[in-house]
Amino acid sequence: DAKTTQPTSMDCAEGRAANLPCNHSTISGNEYVYWYRQIHSQGPQYIIHGLKNNETNEMASLIITEDRKSSTLILPHATLRDTAVYYCIVIPNYGQNFVFGPGTRLSVLP
Amino acid sequence: DSGVTQTPKHLITATGQRVTLRCSPRSGDLSVYWYQQSLDQGLQFLIQYYNGEERAKGNILERFSAQQFPDLHSELNLSSLELGDSALYFCASSVLAGNSYNEQFFGPGTRLTVL
Numbered sequence: 001d002a003k004t005t006q007p008t009s010m011d012c013a014e015g016r017a018a019n020l021p022c023n024h025s026t027i028s029g030n031e032y033v034y035w036y037r038q039i040h041s042q043g044p045q046y047i048i049h050g051l052k053n054n055e056t057n058e059m060a061s062l063i064i065t066e067d068r069k070s071s072t073l074i075l076p077h078a079t080l081r082d083t084a085v086y087y088c089i090v091i092p093n094y095g096q097n098f099v100f101g102p103g104t105r106l107s108v109l110p
Numbered sequence: 111d112s113g114v115t116q117t118p119k120h121l122i123t124a125t126g127q128r129v130t131l132r133c134s135p136r137s138g139d140l141s142v143y144w145y146q147q148s149l150d151q152g153l154q155f156l157i158q159y160y161n162g163e164e165r166a167k168g169n170i171l172e173r174f175s176a177q178q179f180p181d182l183h184s185e186l187n188l189s190s191l192e193l194g195d196s197a198l199y200f201c202a203s204s205v206l207a208g209n210s211y212n213e214q215f216f217g218p219g220t221r222l223t224v225l
Contacts, residue, residue, distance in 0.1 A: 034213065043112060043200050043216030044153070087153075097143070097166050098214065100153035 004088045009105040012082075018075040020104050022088030025069045030092050033064060035073045037084040038103070044087065047073065078108045113137065114217035116201050122223045128189040131220045135182055135203030141165070142184040143204075143214060144176055148197035159184055160206055191224045198222075 005023040012018040024033065034049040048055055048062045050071070055062045061074040075082055087103040113136035123129055135142050144156040146169075155168035159178035170176075173191075178184045188195060198221050202214035 038153075041198060041219065041221075043114070043202070043218050045112075046213040046215065049213065097155045097158060097168060098153075099155065100145075102152055 004090055004101055006086070006088050006101065006104045008102065009107070011107050011109055012075075012078045014080060014108050014110050015077055018078040018082065018106055018108070020073040020075075020086050020088075020106065021070065022073070023070045024088070024090045027068050027090050028092070031090045032092070033062065033068075033071050034089045034091060034098075035060070035062065036087045036089065036098075036100075037082075038087070039081075039084040044100075047086075078106075080108050080110065082106065083108045112215040112217060114201060114203050114215050116199075116217040116220050118220060119218070120221045120223075122225065123191060124225055125191055125193060127191050127224075128187065129191065129222065131186040131188070131199050131201075131222075133184045133186070133201030133203075133217060135184070135201075136215055139203035139205055139215070140182065141204045141206040141212075142178055142182070143202040144170075144184070144186050145200040145202065145216075146197050147200060147219075148194075151197075153200070156186070188222070193224050196222055196224045 035047040036044040038044045050062045064071045085103040115134045117132045140161045143158045147153045156170040158166040162178050176186045198219045200219045202216045204212040204214045
C-alpha cells in the first residue's frame with residue numbers, strides 16, 4: 001500500500017471548517033483514497049473515499065489534487081462530536097486490507 | 111450503529127489462558143476482518159476471511175487463530191496469553207463482491223485485559 005503522511009494533531013474552532021491534509025506522493029493510478037475516523041476507543045467509522053474527482057457526502061468533502069499526490073478532508077462545520085483521530089488510507093480498488101497509520105488527532109474547541 | 115456486533119465487550123483474564131472473541135458481520139456482508147489496537151502499536155490488521163475461507167493475513171501471531179463459520183460469524187481465538195496481548199480487538203465486515211473493494215464497517219470492539 002502507498003504510504004500516507006498526516007499531521008499528528010490539529011485544532012479547529014467549533015462551527016468552523018476543519019481541513020485535514022494528507023500526503024500520498026507515491027499513490028498509484030488504481031489506488032483510492034479513503035478516510036476513516038475513530039472517536040475515542042470506538043470502532044473506526046467510514047467517512048468518504050475517492051479516486052480522482054472531488055467527492056462530497058453528508059459527512060464531509062474530499063478534495064484530491066490533480067496529480068493525486070495529496071488530498072484534503074473537509075468537515076464543513078465542525079462540532080465537538082467531530083473530535084477524533086482521522087485516518088487517511090490509500091488502497092487499490094482490488095485491495096483487501098487497510099494499513100492504518102497514526103492519523104491526525106483533531107480537537108474541536110468550543 | 112455499524113451493524114457489526116462483537117462479544118464480549120470486555121474480557122479480563124490471566125497470562126497463559128485462552129479466550130475466544132466473537133463477531134457477527136452486517137447482514138449480507140461476506141468478508142470479516144480482525145484488527146488489534148494496542149496503545150503503542152495503533153490499529154494493526156490481523157486476518158481476513160471471505161465466505162468462510164481465509165483471504166489475507168497480516169501481523170497475526172501463531173498463538174492467534176480465527177475462523178469464519180457457515181453463518182458468516184467469525185471467532186478469533188487467542189491462546190497462551192501474554193501481558194502484551196492486552197488491547198482492543200476490532201472486527202469489521204464488508205460486502206467485497208468480486209474484485210471490487212468496499213468500505214469496511216467496524217464493530218464496537220472487545221477490550222481484552224491480560225493480568
